Amino acid sequence: MKTTIPKELIILGEIILPGESKTINMDIAKLQTMTKLKIPIIIERSKIEGPTVLFSAGLHGDEINGVEIVRQLITRKVNKPKTGTIICIPVLNIFGFINQSREFPDGRDLNRVFPGSNTGSLASIFAFHILNEIIPHVDYVIDFHAGGASRFNAPQIRIVPDDARLRALADVFSAPFGLFSINISGSFRNSCTNLGKQILLFEGGKSAHIDSKITKVGIEGSKRFLEHLGMLSDKHKTTHPEDKTIYITKSSWIRAHSSGMxxxxxxxNTLVEKGQMLGTISDPYGKIEKNVKAPNSGYIINVNDAAIVYQGDALFHISTQLEND
Structure with a gap:
């Protein structure tokens, strides 16, 4: 016999009952005009017992594609669970979103100040409240990101190595690529892991840009994730890609050896061979053109879309070792 969810779900002093839909505003700081700046937290609860999943995005304010994925999960009502609770925070860094900036107004990267402090910098205060007011209530997190600057990421799930539970969840999500990467000190992912939460980090697209293909991968993967947990409503159907996730254990950046166009x-997403032409760098006067070639065979999982680059800029991210190689 199915039981109801315990009623004692209290977030930021608000009680959310089983079967209830509620939007709670996290009100921490104000603009210089003294206007309150609120972070909407959209909560949907089933009357049936189950896990709690958080879909979050906008940790870096200019990574819009993740915001679009969570927005569509809400508008399509994927966030209305068959069992359990789904919490959506489309924009964690509301300051950065408004200013179309990666950082907070204090110049700090929100994803490097966790677990934060209630008496620290503005970014640190936000990190503290997110970690202490929201994360204790969740079991699973999918945090959506995009490539920085003009660097376009292939859709990928990043997990820590040697974690069988996360590997199984990444298999369920079924992104084209999976990257094994250690948690970075001060990151949201690291703090969630330290609190015993299972977290997948999705990367796809680039900053200040929305790509429909990346969005679709994020939405379909999230639906498969919820289906696996028994939370996806019967109103929604899932699709399963024919190709399995390609897991990358090691990768490197191919950098520009000179500046130019x-x-x-x-x-x-292309599998290239060692020595294969990847692009060219030229001067604007038609005299010099230098080839950029693959230093090894591997998958291209990030491409720099910038028209002009400087020496040392990251141009391509290429796999150097696959799982079971």
Whole structure:
């Protein structure tokens, strides 16, 4: 016999009952005009017992594609669970979102100040409240990100190595690529892990840009994730990709050896051979053109879309070792 969810779900002093839909505003800081700046937290609860999942995005304010994924989960009502509770926070860094900036107004990267402090910098205060007011209530987190600057990421799930539970969840999400990467000190992912939460980090697209294909991968993966947990409403159908996730254990950046105008010759997601032409860097006067070639065979999982690059800029992210190689 199915039981109801315990009624004692209290977030930021608000009680959310089983079967209830509620939007709670996290009100921590104000603009210089003294206007309150609120972070909407959208909560949907089933009357049936189950886990709690958090879908979050906008930790970096200019990574819009993740915000779009969570927005569509809400508008399509994917966030209305068959069992359990789903919490959606489309924009964690509301300051950065307004200013279209990666950082907080204090110049700090919110994803490097966790677990934060209630008496620290503005970013640190936000991190403290997110970690102490929201995360204790959740079991699973999917945090959506995009490539920085003009660097376009292939859709991928990042997990820590040697964690069988996360690997199983990444298999369920079924992104084209999976990257094993250690948690970075001060990151949201690291703090969630330290609190015993299972977290997947999704990367796809680039900052200040929305890509429909990336959005679709994020939405379909999230639906498969919820279906696996028994939380996806019967109103929603899932699709399963024919190809399994390609897991990358090691990768490296191919950097520009000179400055100039950058012309990409290869598509993202492509498996390339060592020595294959990836692009060219030329001067604007038609005298110099230098080839950029693959230093090894591997998958191209990030491409720099910038028209002009400087020496040392990251141009391509390429796999150097796959799982079971």
């Amino acid at each position: 950058f012309h990409v010759e290869i598509k993202i």
